[in-house]
Amino acid sequence: MMKKILILISLVALLAGCSSQSKIGANDLKLADFGAVGDGQTDDILALKNALDALKTAGPGATLHFEPGKVYKLGVREDSMFQIDLTDYTDVTVDGHGSMLLSTPKQGFFRIRRSEGVTVKNLVLESDPLSFTQGVVTASNPDEGWFEVEVMDGYAGFPDVESMKTQYEPLPWGAIMDPNERRIRPGMHDAYRLDRIEQTGPNTYRCFTLGGHKKGIPAIRKGDIYFQPLYFNTVERVKKMGMGDGFGNIKVTHSSDCEVENVVMYSGRSSMTSRLEYNTGRITFDGFQVRFRPGFDDRMVSNWRDGMHIKNNRVGPIIENCYFEGLLDDSINISSDTIMAAKVLSDRQFRLCNWRGVITWDTDNSSVEVGDPYMAFYPDTGEYLGPFTVVEVDPKNRAIVTFDKPVPNVVTGQIRRHVDNKATQFYNMNVMSDGYVVRNNTFVKQRRDAIRSRGTNGLIEGNLVDGVNGNAVMLANDFGHFYEGPFSQNTVIRNNRFLNTEWTPVKAYTAPLNCPQPMVKGIVIEDNEIVVKTKYAIELENVADVQIRNNRITSPDRKSLKDLVRAKNVSDLEMD
Numbered sequence: 001m002m003k004k005i006l007i008l009i010s011l012v013a014l015l016a017g018c019s020s021q022s023k024i025g026a027n028d029l030k031l032a033d034f035g036a037v038g039d040g041q042t043d044d045i046l047a048l049k050n051a052l053d054a055l056k057t058a059g060p061g062a063t064l065h066f067e068p069g070k071v072y073k074l075g076v077r078e079d080s081m082f083q084i085d086l087t088d089y090t091d092v093t094v095d096g097h098g099s100m101l102l103s104t105p106k107q108g109f110f111r112i113r114r115s116e117g118v119t120v121k122n123l124v125l126e127s128d129p130l131s132f133t134q135g136v137v138t139a140s141n142p143d144e145g146w147f148e149v150e151v152m153d154g155y156a157g158f159p160d161v162e163s164m165k166t167q168y169e170p171l172p173w174g175a176i177m178d179p180n181e182r183r184i185r186p187g188m189h190d191a192y193r194l195d196r197i198e199q200t201g202p203n204t205y206r207c208f209t210l211g212g213h214k215k216g217i218p219a220i221r222k223g224d225i226y227f228q229p230l231y232f233n234t235v236e237r238v239k240k241m242g243m244g245d246g247f248g249n250i251k252v253t254h255s256s257d258c259e260v261e262n263v264v265m266y267s268g269r270s271s272m273t274s275r276l277e278y279n280t281g282r283i284t285f286d287g288f289q290v291r292f293r294p295g296f297d298d299r300m301v302s303n304w305r306d307g308m309h310i311k312n313n314r315v316g317p318i319i320e321n322c323y324f325e326g327l328l329d330d331s332i333n334i335s336s337d338t339i340m341a342a343k344v345l346s347d348r349q350f351r352l353c354n355w356r357g358v359i360t361w362d363t364d365n366s367s368v369e370v371g372d373p374y375m376a377f378y379p380d381t382g383e384y385l386g387p388f389t390v391v392e393v394d395p396k397n398r399a400i401v402t403f404d405k406p407v408p409n410v411v412t413g414q415i416r417r418h419v420d421n422k423a424t425q426f427y428n429m430n431v432m433s434d435g436y437v438v439r440n441n442t443f444v445k446q447r448r449d450a451i452r453s454r455g456t457n458g459l460i461e462g463n464l465v466d467g468v469n470g471n472a473v474m475l476a477n478d479f480g481h482f483y484e485g486p487f488s489q490n491t492v493i494r495n496n497r498f499l500n501t502e503w504t505p506v507k508a509y510t511a512p513l514n515c516p517q518p519m520v521k522g523i524v525i526e527d528n529e530i531v532v533k534t535k536y537a538i539e540l541e542n543v544a545d546v547q548i549r550n551n552r553i554t555s556p557d558r559k560s561l562k563d564l565v566r567a568k569n570v571s572d573l574e575m576d
Contacts, residue, residue, distance in 0.1 A: 027058050027061065027062050028058075028062055028063045028064070028065060029051060029054055029055055029058060029062065029063070029064045029065065030064075030065050030067075031044075031048065031051050031064060031065065031066045031067065031072075032067055033051075034047040034048075034050045034051040034054070035047040035050075036048060036051070036066075036067075036070075036072060038066075038070025038071060038072050038099065039070075039073075040071035040072075040073055040102060041073060042073060043073055043074065043075040044072045044073060044074060045074045045075045045076070045077055045083065048072065048074065048083065048084070049077065049079075051064055052084060052085065052094075055089070055092055055094070056088070056089055056092070058092070059090070059091075059092075060090050060091035060117075061091060061092075062092050062093075063092065063093040063094070063095055064092070064093070064094050064095070065095050065097060066094075066095065066096045066097050066099040066123075067097065067099060068097040068099060069098070069099065070100070071099065071100045071102055072099060072100065072101055072102065073102045073128070074101060074102065074103045074104065074107070075104055076104055076106050076107065077107060080107075080111070080241070081106075081107060081108055081111075081233075081238075081241045082107060082108040082109065082110055082111040082251065083101060083103050083107050083108070083109055084101075084109065084110035084120070085110070085111050085113070086110065086111060086112045086113065086115055086120070087111070087113040087114055087115065088113070088114050088115060089112075089115040089118050090115065090116050090117055090118075091116070091117035091118070092117075092118055092119075093118070093120075093121070094110075094118075094119070094120045094121070094123075095121055095122055096120075096121065096122040096123035096124070096263075097122050098122050098123075098124065099122075099123065099124065100123075100124040100125070100126055101123060101124070101126070102126055102127075102128045103125070103127055103128070103268075104127070104128070104232070105127045105129065105130070105131035105230070105232045105268070105269040106232045106233055106237075106269065107269065108248055108249045108250065108251060108268070108269060108271070109125045109250055109265070109268060110250055110251075111248075111250075111251040111252075111253070112251070112252045112253070112255050112258050113251070113252075113253050113254060113255065114253075114254045114255065115255045115258060116255060116256050116257055116258070116281070117257050117258065118255065118258045118259075119258065119259045119260075119261060120259075120260050120261070120263065121259070121260070121261035121262050121263065122261070122262050122263070123262075123263045123264070124263075124264045124265075124266070125249070125263065125264065125265040125266065125267075125268060126265075126266045126267055126293065127267045127268050127269060129156065130155070130156070130230075130267055131229060131230050131231075131267065131268065131269050131270045131304075132227060132228060132229050132230055132267075132270065132301065132304065133151060133155040133156045133157065133158060133227075133228050133230055134151070134152050134155050134225055134226065134227050134228070134298070134299075134300060135149030135150050135151040135152055135158075135204075135205065135225065135228075136149065136150050136152060136179075136223060136224070136225055136226075137149055137176070137220055137221070137222055137223065137224040137225070137226055138150050138204065138222060139222070140217050140220045140222075141217070142214070142217040142218045144208075145195075145208055145209045145214035145217060146206050146207060146208045146209065146217070147176075147206075147207055147209075147217060147220050147226070148200065148204060148205070148206045148207070149204065149205050149206075149207060149226045150201075150203055150204045151203045151205070152225075152298060154298075156230060157199075157203070157205070158197050158199070158205045158207075158228060159197070159230060159231075160197065160199075167231035167232070167233065173191040173192060173193040173194075173213075174191070174192055174194070174226055174227050174228040174229065175190065175191055175226070175300075175301070175328055175447060176188055176189070176192060176216075176219075176220055176224050176225070176226055176227075177224065177225045177226075177227060177300040177301075178224065178225075179223065179224065179225045179300070181445070182292070182299075182300055182326065183445045183446070183447075183467070183469060184447055184469050185219075185224075186469075186502055187219055188216065188219045188220075189213065189215070189216030189219065190447055190448070190469060191213070191447075192207070192209055192213050192216060192226075193209065193210045193211070193213050194207050194208060194209060194210060195208045195210040195211075196208045207226065207228075225300050227301050227328070229270040230270065231270055233269075247271050247272050247275055247309075248271055248272045248273075248274060248309070249265065249268035249269055249271060249272070249273055249274065249303070250263070250265075250273065250274035250275070251274070251275045251276075251277070252274075252275070252276050252277075252279060252283050253275070253276070253277045253278050254277075254278050254280065255279050255280070255281070255283065256279060256280045256281020256282065256283075256315070257281050257282060258279075258283050258284070259283075259284040259285075259286065260274075260283075260284070260285045260286070260288055261284075261285075261286045261287055261288075262286070262288075263287070263288050263289070264288075264289040265288075265289065265290050265291075265302070265303070266291065266292070266293035266296075266302060267293070267299075267302060267303065268303055270304050270305075271304070271305060272305045272306050272309045273290050273303045273305065273306060273307045273308065273309075273327070274288075274307065274308050274309070275308075275309045275310075275311070276308065276309070276310045276311070276313060276317055277310075277311045277312050277313065278311075278312050278313065278314075278367060278431070279313045279314065279317075280314050280315065281314075281315050282315050282316075283313070283315075283317040283318075284317065284318040284319075284320075285308070285317065285318070285319045285320070285322055286318075286320055286321055286322075287321045287322065288319075288322040288323075289322065289323040289324075290302050290303055290307050290323070290324050290325060290326070290327060290331075291324075291325040291326060292326050299326070300326070301326050301327075301328055302325060302326030302327060303326070303327055303328070304329070305327075305328065305329045306327070306329045306331070306332075306333045307324045307327050307329075307330070307331040307332060307446075308331065308332045308333070309333050310333065310334045310335070310433055310436070310455075311334075311335055311336060311337060311431075311433075312336050312337055312367045312428070312431040313431060313433045314430055314431055314434075315433070315434065315435060316334070316432075316433035316434050316435045316436025316437070316455055316457075316458065317433065317436055317437075318436075318437045318439070319332060319437065319438050319439070319441060320437065320439040320440050320441065321439075321440050321441065322441040322442070323441070323442045324441065324442070324443045324444070324446065324450070325443075325444050325446065326445060326446065327446040327447065327448075328446070328447045328448075329446075329447060329448050330448045330449045330450070330451075330452045330470070331443050331446060331449070331450050331451065331468075332438060332450070332451045332452065332453075333449075333452045333453075333484075334433050334436060334451075334452070334454060334455040334458070335452075335453075335454040335455070335484040335485060335486075336367070336427060336428060336431045336432050336433070336454070336455075336485065336486060337354040337355065337367055337428075337431075338354065338355065338415065338425050338426075338427070338479075338483035338484065338485050338486075339352050339353070339354055339359060339367075339374075339425070339426035339427065339428070340352065340353055340354075340412065340413040340414065340415055340420065340423050340424065340425060340426065341353075341410050341411075341412050341413070341423075341424060341426070342399075342412060342413075342414055343412065344410055344412060345400065347406035347407065347408070348402055348403050348404075348405065348406050348407070349400065349401070349402045349403075350400070350401060350403075350407070350410065351397075351399050351400050352368070352399050352400075352401055352426065353399065353414055354367070354415060355415040355483055357414070357415075359398065359399045359401070367428055367431050368390060368393055368398065368401055368428060369390065369393070369430075370390050370391065370392065371389065371390060372389070372390045372428050372429075372430045372431075373386065373387035373388070373389050373428075373429045373430065374387060374388045374389075374390065374403065374426050374427060374428055374429065375387055375388070375426070375427050375429055375486065376388065376407055376410070376424055376425070376426055377424070377425040377426075377427065377479075377485070377486065377519075378409070378411075378424055379421060379422055379423075379425065379479045379480070379511075379512060379515075380411075380421075381516075382512070382514070382515030382516045382517045383517065384517050384519055385408070386429075387429060388403040388404065388405060388407055389403060389404040390402070390403060390404075391403065391404045407424075409424075410424045411423045411424045412424075415483055417480070417481055417482075417483075418480060418481065420480075420483075421479065421480040425479065425483070425485065425486075427485055427486040432454075432455050432456045432486065433455040433458075434455065434456045434457050435456075435457045435458070436453070436455050436457075436458045436459070437458070437459045438451055438458070438459070438460045438461070439459065439460075439461045439462050439463070440461075440462040440463065441463045441464075442464045442466075443463065443464065443465045443466070443468055443472075444466050444467050444468070445467050445468070446468050446469065446470075447469050447470070448468070448469065448470040449468070449470035449471045449472075449473070449474045449503075450463075450468050450470070450471070450472050450473065450501075451463070451465075451472065451473045451474070452471075452473075452474045453473070453474070453475055453488050453491065454475070454477055454486055454487060454488050455488065456488070456489045456490055457489075457490045457491075458488070458490070458491045458492070459491075459492050460473060460491065460492065460493045460494075460496065461492070461493075461494050461495050461496065462495050462496065463496045463497070464496070464497045464499075465496065465497070465498050465499065465501060465505075466497070466499040466500055467499070467500045467501075468500075468501055468502070469502045469503075470501070470502065470503050471501060471503045471504055471505065471506070471507050472496070472498040472501050472505040472506060473493055473496075473498075473506045473507070474507050474508075475488035475491060475507070475508035475509075475520055475523065475543075476488070476507070476508060476509045476510070476511060476520060477510065477511050477519070477520070478511065479511050479512065480511075486519070487510065487519040487520050487521075488508070488520050488523075489519075489520070489521055489522050490521075490522035491522065491523050491524070492524045492526075493506065493523070493525045493526070493528065494524065494525075494526045494527050494528065495527050495528065496528045497528070497529045498528060498529070498530045498531070499529075499531045500531065500533055501533060501534070502533065502534070503534060504534050504535075504536050504538065504539045505530050505532070505534075505537055505538070506525060506530070506538045506539070507538070507539045508520050508523055508539070508540050508541075508543050508546075509539075509540070509541040509542050509543060510541075510542040510543060511542075513541055513542055513569075514542075515542060518542045518543050518544040518569065518570075518571065520542070520543045520544075521543055521544035521545045522544075522545050523540075523543065523545070523546045523547070524546075524547045525538060525546070525548045525549075525551060526547070526548070526549045526550050526551065527549075527550045527551065528551045528552070529551075529552045529554075530551060530552070530554070531553075531554045531555075532553060532554065532555035532556070532564060535566075536564055536565065536566045537551075537553045537555070537564040537565065538564070538565045538566070539565075539566045540565070540566065540567045540568070540570045540573070541566075541567075541569060541570070542568070542569045542570075543569075543570055544570065544571045544572055545571070545572045546567075546570060546572065546573045546574070547574045548561075548565060548573075548574065548575045548576070549574070549575070549576040550576065562575070
């Protein structure tokens with residue numbers, strides 16, 4: 001064990017040598033002065049908490065410095081779901097100097113909340129123990145809908161079904177990976193949801209698939225590796241700490257002018273890698289990396305969910321010089337909550353709800369303020385009406401909202417997948433991450449889309465996408481499954497390199513496809529290099545105002561530009 005710790009510390013010391021060394025100021029703080037050891041074995045959580053309290057007291061201009069080359073093992077923090085909780089801080093910095101946080105999977109790594117001018121930088125993040133397990137597929141039975149897995153050395157056994165039911169996301173989906181490519185093999189199902197797990201031996205488990213996932217069994221080969229998330233938080237703990245805190249390893253919320261710089265994450269708790277929500281000003285991620293840990297070549301996944309899940313921000317973030325690898329969902333997903341009317345109180349007043357069941361489940365998750373303009377979308381007719389301006393929010397129940405004028409023909413709903421397909425959708429036009437920038441990033445081996453956006457006035461520029469199992473860029477709304485929206489409008493996609501995507505490199509559409517109003521519009525696709533692996537380089541359906549120019553497109557069949565662009569129900573299309 002000691003040898004393992006020394007190797008880990010040596011790795012972190014090497015990383016620390018590449019990080020910037022900030023000069024220690026007179027009012028700056030050293031984590032070591034609060035008793036942190038940083039040997040990879042001692043629990044430093046209390047020392048860290050005390051140092052963070054002192055940082056708030058020190059106030060604007062102060063920096064908390066970690067020691068370069070250290071490994072800070074962090075146990076459970078009982079007062080927060082995040083090890084570094086920066087709630088109500090102003091103009092302070094946490095500088096890790098390349099040190100590693102070795103955290104329990106019960107916790108997120110850090111949160112910036114209700115803060116301004118906060119910077120977190122130069123940290124390496126790793127979970128101990130891992131929040132997932134892996135095993136080699138030894139057998140499968142398509143008729144009975146199961147595959148059998150032998151857990152690999154160094155990984156935990158599978159949980160039993162009953163214990164999973166007490167955890168936050170019981171019986172989640174996992175994925176079958178090609179061990180040579182460390183990604184989902186083309187033609188394989190991109191997810192396998194389990195109905196039950198049976199232990200068949202000391203280290204072997206039979207995994208029974210749920211419903212339609214049974215159809216993916218024939219594609220599984222002996223020697224493939226199955227990835228299964230593990231959960232450590234009970235439903236009761238998540239409710240106690242705040243439901244919104246049950247998501248994310250890094251979370252920035254209700255803040256402005258904050259930055260995450262040169263942070264590397266190898267693994268974390270089974271949740272979103274990072275969440276940016278309800279921010280009122282610009283948030284910047286510069287040099288953020290989600291990647292496989294060097295020297296651990298048997299790992300098939302870096303993190304289970306999105307790399308950056310971006311929702312309900314009043315100003316869009318800047319994401320630049322970042323690296324995304326080994327994710328089992330989208331690298332970047334930009335949207336705002338779909339809101340429905342759970343109850344019609346009058347033609348102007350409604351009790352609203354989001355996918356969580358209420359529009360606000362605590363005071364920190366409000367996406368509605370007096371003066372906000374809302375639009376109403378009717379999926380069955382394709383009408384998009386508004387704006388309807390909020391004139392009153394009930395102080396006792398912020399889910400009850402009054403608009404300035406009647407909203408006609410509202411169909412109630414509760415955000416139930418595949419059920420509320422005709423329910424009226426409300427969108428707050430002030431929380432669409434307007435002006436977001438995704439620039440000079442790298443996206444490689446992952447399960448879904450590199451960039452998935454429903455935001456407005458976005459710039460996607462100078463990125464490399466190579467080897468993702470989805471689209472390079474997807475601009476579309478979801479109305480009956482995930483209920484993510486609203487509509488991507490005024491998006492510039494330029495000077496990118498889109499290589500080896502399993503799905504169409506650039507895709508845009510308005511759902512439902514028979515919607516008479518193309519709400520996804522204002523798309524510029526220019527000066528990109530696109531290497532086509534699929535039938536098309538660009539797919540457009542039910543969109544408007546699209547310019548395609550000066551792109552360098554390579555396809556195996558050397559097709560013409562006209563043949564490489566699928567355009568259906570597209571108005572105002574210009575191609576050069």
